[in-house]
Amino acid sequence: MSRPDNNTPNTGRAEVLSLARHGQLKFHVANNFAFAADWLYVPVHYKEASRLGARFPVLFYPLPNGQAMPCMLLKSKDKSALSAQMHWQGGPLPDVLRLYPFGFSQQQGRTHLSVYPEAPHFAGRGEKVITSRGKPTQRLRGIIKQLAPVQQAFDRTRPVMQELLALKVLQPITFTLARRNGQRARITLLASPDASVIKTPGLSAAARTLLYVHQQSCRRLFQSAAPAAADRQEAPVDTSARPDIETLIQATCERLGVSVEDVRSRKRSDTIKQARAALAARARDTDQLEALAEQLQRSVETVKKWN
Incomplete structure (x- = not known):
């Protein structure tokens, strides 16, 4: 062609x-x-x-x-x-x-x-x-x-x-x-x-x-x-x-092409790490680290380490 x-x-x-x-x-x-x-x-x-x-x-x-x-x-x-x-x-x-x-x-x-x-x-x-x-x-x-x-x-x-x-x-x-x-x-x-x-x-x-x-x-x-x-x-x-934490999680996952379950899991691909880091940074800036940790079934300390 x-x-x-x-x-x-x-x-x-x-x-x-x-x-x-x-x-x-x-x-x-x-x-x-x-x-x-x-x-x-x-x-x-x-x-x-x-x-x-x-x-x-x-x-x-x-x-x-x-x-x-x-x-x-x-x-x-x-x-x-x-x-x-x-x-x-x-x-x-x-x-x-x-x-x-x-x-x-x-x-x-x-x-x-x-x-x-x-x-x-x-x-x-x-x-x-x-x-x-x-x-x-x-x-x-x-x-x-x-x-x-x-x-x-x-x-x-x-x-x-x-x-x-x-x-x-x-x-x-x-x-x-x-x-x-x-x-x-x-x-x-x-x-x-x-x-x-x-x-x-x-x-x-x-x-x-x-x-x-x-x-x-x-x-x-x-x-x-x-x-x-x-x-x-x-x-x-x-x-x-500050946005609703569920909205924040869904929008970030859609933008980076991962699922919420991927972020919750123990997987460690580069894209999943990027999603976790973006979520942790935004949650920190909007004072929602505890809410994010609860939604993703992780400890607050673990979420802090993502960023």
Whole structure:
């Protein structure tokens, strides 16, 4: 498969994949991420938010229907997920970027395979994605197989977001980012700086974890962002309020790809040691060492030694 230079940003829109419109498309793997050079954020689902939030802020973007979904900024005040050569340097790769220019769209309650036909992945030589009989090629079947769990993860994110929206704690927050050409762009997303919201009774574990990841990833951002409305007058919020210990454990384990049972066990892999150290440090900073030790069925002295 050819891998030609891919230095053209994509400005097109997604379309439902069809034989009539896309039968001649030929796909090649891009060798960089220039197609996303002007993107300021990328949609993410709740299952990947923990690992992505360790490197870049996770916020929420509003949808036209009044709903919202999580997203990860591709730029922050002092760093970018894309290098000057348009290579990825942002840690784990978000699923939307990993599978681009393919995705899925919702129409009349049904999910359809979609594609960005103007993406540079379809310029030049490549492999066809639809056979002459109108069937997916082997390449496209493999892509569809990878898309299926991602679609399910986004579907499961929607009720989590409905839960957060029902709390009425997400507020517009506006900040300025530099684009690749040096121009400044103002962007307004949704955020919940008040850390006490995590303690809301009845909040599901998924919603609580997503809120925690959001707030931890955005601590620096909250310090410099301005409210979207010029006349908004609100009291400063305490972003240092300590999180629920169960939320802290779950979010840390998800971010590092280990289970709570792994941390409780006598296993000593590097990743498990990293999770224990991160938990011990955060518990120490929030005066919750005893609570952490109780949850993990260890002594306080043992937990102190992890950090």
